[in-house]
Structures are given as C-alpha cells and as structure tokens.
Amino acid sequence: MKMNVAILSAGTIAILFILALLAGCTGTAPGENVTPNVTTTAPAAGANVLKIATTTSLENTGLLAELERVYERETGMDLQFIAQGTGQALDTARRGDVDLVLVHAPALEKEFEDEGYGIDPRCIAYNYFIIVGPEDDPAKIRNMSAVEAFRTIAIAGMNNTPGVAFVSRGDNSGTHAQEKALWKEAGYNYTTEILDSGAWYVDAGKGMGDTLILADEKKAYTLSDEGTYLSFANRLALVPIISESTELMNRYSAIAVNPAKYPNTNARGAADFINWLISDEGKQLIGDFGKVEFGKPLFVPLYAPECTGPPFNCTCAEPVPTPA
The missing domain is CATH 3.40.190.10 (Periplasmic binding protein-like II)
Structure with missing residues (x-):
C-alpha cells in the first residue's frame, strides 16, 4: 500500500513537470520582440x-x-x-x-x-416655436412679430419693468439656438448684451419641459416648441402670446x-x-x-x-x- 502511494506521488510529480515544460514553450524568449494584442476598434454595434x-x-x-x-x-x-x-x-x-x-x-x-x-x-x-408668457402680458408684446417682441422684452427687462422676465433654456439646444438668432435679429449681441444683463434674464440650463415649469414659477416669458408646450399646458398658467410666424418655424x-x-x-x-x-x-x-x-x-x-x-x-x- 505504501509503495502504491509512492508510485502515484511520483507519477503526479512527473505529470506536473511535463505540463510546466509545455507551458514554458509558449513563453517569450529573452530579447524576443513582443507585439501587443491591441484591439484598435470597438466591437461591432449590434445589428438589432x-x-x-x-x-x-x-x-x-x-x-x-x-x-x-x-x-x-x-x-x-x-x-x-x-x-x-x-x-x-x-x-x-x-x-x-x-x-x-x-x-x-x-x-x-x-x-x-x-x-x-x-x-x-x-x-x-x-x-413652430412659440413665445409663451403670463396671461396679463406685462411687456405688452401680443400681436407683435417675434423679433419685435424680443426687442420689447429686452428693453422692458433692462429698465426693470415690473413683472417682466425671460427664462432661457441656456443649454445650446435647438430652441436655445433659435432664441439667440432672435436676439441677433432684434439688434442685440447675445453674449455681451443679453447674458448677465440683469435679474430679468434667467439662464436655466435645462430641457424644455423643466424650462417651462421654471418660467411658469417665475411668471416669465420663454421660447418653447409648440409640441412641448401643449404636452405641459395642463400644468402651466403660461399662455401662448406669439406663434406661427416664419421666423418661428x-x-x-x-x-x-x-x-x-x-x-x-x-x-x-x-x-x-x-x-x-x-x-x-x-x-x-x-x-x-x-x-x-x-x-x-x-x-x-x-x-x-x-x-x-x-x-x-x-x-x-x-x-x-x-x-x-
């Protein structure tokens, strides 16, 4: 019985030794150039x-x-x-x-x-984009063109007209791009004359739904796409003031x-x-x-x-x- 155990142990050691030698054959010899296995592109996108x-x-x-x-x-x-x-x-x-x-x-x-x-x-x-605001329209922009309305809001805001405020998305969205274009058409440099021009102008840095809610809380004007306004309208007191002009397409x-x-x-x-x-x-x-x-x-x-x-x-x- 002791002899069988000894033979078995010796056999096991021999097998392990042979496996170690085989593993060593797959290694890299000293001084051999190594080419890293680098994946240069991401895995292909799933077809589905x-x-x-x-x-x-x-x-x-x-x-x-x-x-x-x-x-x-x-x-x-x-x-x-x-x-x-x-x-x-x-x-x-x-x-x-x-x-x-x-x-x-x-x-x-x-x-x-x-x-x-x-x-x-x-x-x-x-x-269409629409300009929405408080029902009482404190800047009196109803029936103006969008460009006239923006100019009027800016003048009223910068002169601290009570109740006049504007909330911007401020997030480089399509709506924000349209807003900046309207300020430009109204004769203003957005960066130097509108941003930081006073408490009347609020840079929200939010999506459209959140911007509408913030404008509603502040009883302010904002520019919105019509679809999002309609989907949020039952939560808002804001109403459309100006809509469906070519400059708001x-x-x-x-x-x-x-x-x-x-x-x-x-x-x-x-x-x-x-x-x-x-x-x-x-x-x-x-x-x-x-x-x-x-x-x-x-x-x-x-x-x-x-x-x-x-x-x-x-x-x-x-x-x-x-x-x-």
Missing part, C-alpha cells in the same frame, strides 16, 4: 440595436415613445434614445456614441455635416452618423430607420400624433416638393442609400 441622440422636445411630447413602440413591433430593432439638447446630441454623435441624430437646429446641423460627422440628412417634420431632421468616421456604427439600421421616417407610414404616424389628446397634431410631416424650397430648404422624400 440602434442608438439615437435626440432632442428633449421630441421626448417631452411623447412622440419618441410612439415611434419606438411602432418601429420595434414591426422590425424587432431595439431603439435606444438619448434625449439631450440638439448641441449635446450632435456632440454625442461626434464621439461616435450613437448611430444617428434627430435634431432641430439647421445651422448646427450644417456644421455637423460639413465636419464630416453626419451624412444623408432628411427633414421629417416641422412645427421649427424644422426637425434625421441625420446618420458617417460610418467612414466610425466604422462600427449601425449604418444599415440608421438608413432603414430614416427611410421609415420619410415613408408614407412614418409621415402619417408623425402627422397623426397628438390629434386625439391635444385636438391638433404636434408635428406637421414634410412632403416634396414643399420641403425643397423656402423656408425649409431640405430633402424629405429621396430614400437614403442602404449600406451593404
């Missing part, structure tokens, strides 16, 4: 996952949830939305963290495309992230989703959204040839090429 950076206004209205419900049911694609201001959404796409964007700031969109990050832009719908677009910049984006999924948005089915869904709950659609789908001329100047019907 589509990441979309989008505006808070589309989320606040509930349209995103409806698009997600219908598209996922029809295709099995998992839509994953990141709701941010348009500027932040475009920066997220610049980092390659999403496959496409849904945004509403034409000037910022053009920069994104000119830099080579965005391809195949398609405008999908529009509504609010265009929404879908733009794919350039796979030449980020090869692992889901380029096919992005193309398919954009083509669905500009299809008759997608446009009808967008055009019907809000009719039952709010008595009017929150967005107006764009059709050719209307989209190709002023004030839209965009492509809304030509299909996006589908990558192989």
Whole structure:
C-alpha cells in the first residue's frame, strides 16, 4: 500500500513537470520582440440595436415613445434614445456614441455635416416655436412679430419693468439656438448684451419641459416648441402670446452618423430607420400624433416638393442609400 502511494506521488510529480515544460514553450524568449494584442476598434454595434441622440422636445411630447413602440413591433430593432439638447446630441454623435441624430437646429446641423460627422440628412417634420408668457402680458408684446417682441422684452427687462422676465433654456439646444438668432435679429449681441444683463434674464440650463415649469414659477416669458408646450399646458398658467410666424418655424431632421468616421456604427439600421421616417407610414404616424389628446397634431410631416424650397430648404422624400 505504501509503495502504491509512492508510485502515484511520483507519477503526479512527473505529470506536473511535463505540463510546466509545455507551458514554458509558449513563453517569450529573452530579447524576443513582443507585439501587443491591441484591439484598435470597438466591437461591432449590434445589428438589432440602434442608438439615437435626440432632442428633449421630441421626448417631452411623447412622440419618441410612439415611434419606438411602432418601429420595434414591426422590425424587432431595439431603439435606444438619448434625449439631450440638439448641441449635446450632435456632440454625442461626434464621439461616435450613437448611430444617428434627430435634431432641430439647421445651422448646427450644417456644421455637423460639413465636419464630416453626419451624412444623408432628411427633414421629417416641422412645427413652430412659440413665445409663451403670463396671461396679463406685462411687456405688452401680443400681436407683435417675434423679433419685435424680443426687442420689447429686452428693453422692458433692462429698465426693470415690473413683472417682466425671460427664462432661457441656456443649454445650446435647438430652441436655445433659435432664441439667440432672435436676439441677433432684434439688434442685440447675445453674449455681451443679453447674458448677465440683469435679474430679468434667467439662464436655466435645462430641457424644455423643466424650462417651462421654471418660467411658469417665475411668471416669465420663454421660447418653447409648440409640441412641448401643449404636452405641459395642463400644468402651466403660461399662455401662448406669439406663434406661427416664419421666423418661428421649427424644422426637425434625421441625420446618420458617417460610418467612414466610425466604422462600427449601425449604418444599415440608421438608413432603414430614416427611410421609415420619410415613408408614407412614418409621415402619417408623425402627422397623426397628438390629434386625439391635444385636438391638433404636434408635428406637421414634410412632403416634396414643399420641403425643397423656402423656408425649409431640405430633402424629405429621396430614400437614403442602404449600406451593404
């Protein structure tokens, strides 16, 4: 019995010794060049996952949830939305963290495309920005143009007119970009003459829904997209003061992230989703959204040839090429 144990122990030691020698053969000899095993690209995006950076206004209205419900049911694609201001959404796409964007700031969109990050832009719908404020309209801007209204609010605010205040999103969103454009058209340098010009001007740094709530608390004016205002209206005392002028037109677009910049984006999924948005089915869904709950659609789908001329100047019907 003792001999068997000794033999077994010796055999075990021999096996372990042989395994150690084999392991040593796979090592690197002294002085041998080592090539690191480095992964130079991220793992390929899941074919059934589509990441979309989008505006808070589309989320606040509930349209995103409806698009997600219908598209996922029809295709099995998992839509994953990141709701941010348009500027932040475009920066997220610049980092390659999403496959496409849904945004509403034409000037910022053009920069994104000119830099080579965005391809195949398609405008999908529009509504209007509106200037909302207290029912008693302390700055007396009702029936003015949007530019006249902004000029009047600034003069009243800087002169400490009782009850006059303006709350800005202040978040580099599409709405904030439109606000800055209106200040410029009204004759002001936004950075040097509006920001920090007094307590009348409040820089919220928030999404549209939160900005509306803050403006309501302060009994102040603010600029909002119409869809988000309607979806929050039952919580607000603020009322629309100025709406539906050309200078308040609010265009929404879908733009794919350039796979030449980020090869692992889901380029096919992005193309398919954009083509669905500009299809008759997608446009009808967008055009019907809000009719039952709010008595009017929150967005107006764009059709050719209307989209190709002023004030839209965009492509809304030509299909996006589908990558192989």
